[in-house]
Amino acid sequence: MVLEYVTDPSDPRLTDYTRMRDVELRKSLEAERGLFLAEGEKVIRRAIGAGHPIRSVLTTDRWLASLRDVLGDATVYVVSDEVMAGVAGFPVHRGALASMERLPLPSVETLLKSLAGGPRRLLVLEDLADHSNVGAIFRSAAALGVDAVVLSPRCADPLYRRAVKVSMGAVFSIRYARMDDWFRGLAQLREAGFRTLALTPDQTATPLDAVALTERVALLLGAEGDGLSSHWLEEADEAVCIRMSAAAMASGVDSLNVVAAAAIACHDLMRSAG
Amino acid sequence: MVLEYVTDPSDPRLTDYTRMRDVELRKSLEAERGLFLAEGEKVIRRAIGAGHPIRSVLTTDRWLASLRDVLGDATVYVVSDEVMAGVAGFPVHRGALASMERLPLPSVETLLKSLAGGPRRLLVLEDLADHSNVGAIFRSAAALGVDAVVLSPRCADPLYRRAVKVSMGAVFSIRYARMDDWFRGLAQLREAGFRTLALTPDQTATPLDAVALTERVALLLGAEGDGLSSHWLEEADEAVCIRMSAAAMASGVDSLNVVAAAAIACHDLMRSAG
Structure with a gap:
């Protein structure tokens, strides 16, 4: 893992995660970048298990340990609970978000x-x-x-x-x-x-x-x-x-x-x- | 119906409807006043049909006609779409909200x-x-x-x-x-x-x-x-x-x-x- 501590919710490194509540913004962001967000340890593990490459992970100190074994050399942005809530637009209870790459769908x-x-x-x-x-x-x-x-x-x-x-x-x-x-x-x-x-x-x-x-x-x-x-x-x-x-x-x-x-x-x- | 036109989202007559997105606020408001909110024509009709007295109705000019036949002598606050969204905290698509009285539950x-x-x-x-x-x-x-x-x-x-x-x-x-x-x-x-x-x-x-x-x-x-x-x-x-x-x-x-x-x-x- 490459840990980067981020203290500003508007830091450009966090744009994959910004304003998660805004459906229209997220739809265009996700389509444009070919990404999606996985939320919480269990779901992130399943997404990794299904072969989706990790773009980055956003989490807090408290939740970091729970995912350590599966993150490989992923970039992990570590933030406070306040920054997490500021980025998401609401309190995030499950502690970790991962920005993952989509895979091509079969016809x-x-x-x-x-x-x-x-x-x-x-x-x-x-x-x-x-x-x-x-x-x-x-x-x-x-x-x-x-x-x-x-x-x-x-x-x-x-x-x-x-x-x-x-x-x-x-x-x-x-x-x-x-x-x-x-x-x-x-x-x-x-x-x-x-x-x-x-x-x-x-x-x-x-x-x-x-x-x-x-x-x-x-x-x-x-x-x-x-x-x-x-x-x-x-x-x-x-x-x-x-x-x-x-x-x-x-x-x-x-x-x-x-x-x-x-x-x-x-x-x-x-x-x-x- | 008694029609009252209201132009200010913070008008005290609208407090039954204020900040509908806030779960905690609404839970205490509804418990304290023994009320609940019904949203949209179909649901309001069913609540009336089940015998719940109407405290008041909040709607816009456009939707008023659809409920006219069931409102009896209820007080109806008529507002613009903007005031409606301001009161609710989000755009209300179904056009009408009714504040209704709860009935005692059986044991x-x-x-x-x-x-x-x-x-x-x-x-x-x-x-x-x-x-x-x-x-x-x-x-x-x-x-x-x-x-x-x-x-x-x-x-x-x-x-x-x-x-x-x-x-x-x-x-x-x-x-x-x-x-x-x-x-x-x-x-x-x-x-x-x-x-x-x-x-x-x-x-x-x-x-x-x-x-x-x-x-x-x-x-x-x-x-x-x-x-x-x-x-x-x-x-x-x-x-x-x-x-x-x-x-x-x-x-x-x-x-x-x-x-x-x-x-x-x-x-x-x-x-x-x-």
């Missing part, structure tokens, strides 16, 4: 080819806007045995700070790719042998737990609020739903949030994959 | 007595700290036919602003009560005929979807991070888990977030209740 084609025979479970996220939701869904997908995730071109970035944090690092343990053609996206999945199931709150669709699931299944999840686009709903092989309580529907509680729906759906998919 | 005993015969499903939340999680869990519980929710004495408040918002108003459609004795809490549930199941990530516990569920089941969910207390784990009739992927466990993704776990569990409970 959807490459990803699909890498999924060899046997039952395979894909999750396909269309235009989710909320990074916490994307992170939470990756965590469920990883825990429940989903083989890979495919993102629509406009879906929120799984490596954005909040997504990484909420996923607890699961974004590093499950493979994913981003479509470059939304309109043709489902056709590409079908050509690779995946049956596409569109998840909808519509209770007249087939309940997911009653569907005879084939070997290769891609479950499509739509955006918060609007759900799946009509194009994907029409293109999909079948619309499926999660059964809800009739009493709840009658009282107007007529949908689940996307994290809850994804969890139930992944659980059903795992069960059917045996 | 746990009264709540349990109100659940007559037949299969009954209770969710019991122990010390959840995150209001968004509490709101999301109420939404899943309501949609998936849970009959009622019981909160531990220290569990986060379902009527806190974020919880109400994330629940989409489901906190008004499902009955709940708060225990006043954490230590004796499970005994009280058992005495009312509920079998208590402690949900744990421990994969050596009985998978929930393989448990023969009796008529009256109370599922216990623990706090983010720490999970259930050892007291409740030991006191419960049985420990249950949600099956996770063996590969995921091996790679360190060894738990679900509490919203995902609750959704899967409620779904399993609903299925077994028929």
Whole structure:
């Protein structure tokens, strides 16, 4: 490790970390520099384990020791709690932030080819806007045995700070790719042998737990609020739903949030994959 | 409606709404005054429908019309978008906020007595700290036919602003009560005929979807991070888990977030209740 003590929150060496609360600023900063931020010891270890090179680490004296064994020759900026809070824009409780380099994502084609025979479970996220939701869904997908995730071109970035944090690092343990053609996206999945199931709150669709699931299944999840686009709903092989309580529907509680729906759906998919 | 136009964000008439981002301030303000905030037309309508009296409404000219039919003789403070953002501390997208009065909660005993015969499903939340999680869990519980929710004495408040918002108003459609004795809490549930199941990530516990569920089941969910207390784990009739992927466990993704776990569990409970 190369330790550098920094006492000024506006020190230019800390720009990778500046104003973490500002979503727009961070999105452009991260895209421009090809970086992302990992927060807390556990997540940083997973990011390193997944092969992401370290640009630098920002931490305080108190937390430095916990990461010493994995940091190699990385540059570590050591600051006070006050400077840490000043840089981030809020108090950072987990003690360490790492600025890491992104790795090139595989194409959807490459990803699909890498999924060899046997039952395979894909999750396909269309235009989710909320990074916490994307992170939470990756965590469920990883825990429940989903083989890979495919993102629509406009879906929120799984490596954005909040997504990484909420996923607890699961974004590093499950493979994913981003479509470059939304309109043709489902056709590409079908050509690779995946049956596409569109998840909808519509209770007249087939309940997911009653569907005879084939070997290769891609479950499509739509955006918060609007759900799946009509194009994907029409293109999909079948619309499926999660059964809800009739009493709840009658009282107007007529949908689940996307994290809850994804969890139930992944659980059903795992069960059917045996 | 009594319309009052307000141009100064620090006007004392707006104190119910001030600094909504400040969790500690709001918790004390809401407790002290016995109020809570509902955000957006849909949620405000549900709160009114559940019988909560309106203290006042804060909105802009543009959104006023959408609520006109339900506001009765309520006082409505009409402000510009800028004043709205100044009061809240951030831009308010849903156009209307209502300060509403809380209603007395039933005791746990009264709540349990109100659940007559037949299969009954209770969710019991122990010390959840995150209001968004509490709101999301109420939404899943309501949609998936849970009959009622019981909160531990220290569990986060379902009527806190974020919880109400994330629940989409489901906190008004499902009955709940708060225990006043954490230590004796499970005994009280058992005495009312509920079998208590402690949900744990421990994969050596009985998978929930393989448990023969009796008529009256109370599922216990623990706090983010720490999970259930050892007291409740030991006191419960049985420990249950949600099956996770063996590969995921091996790679360190060894738990679900509490919203995902609750959704899967409620779904399993609903299925077994028929």
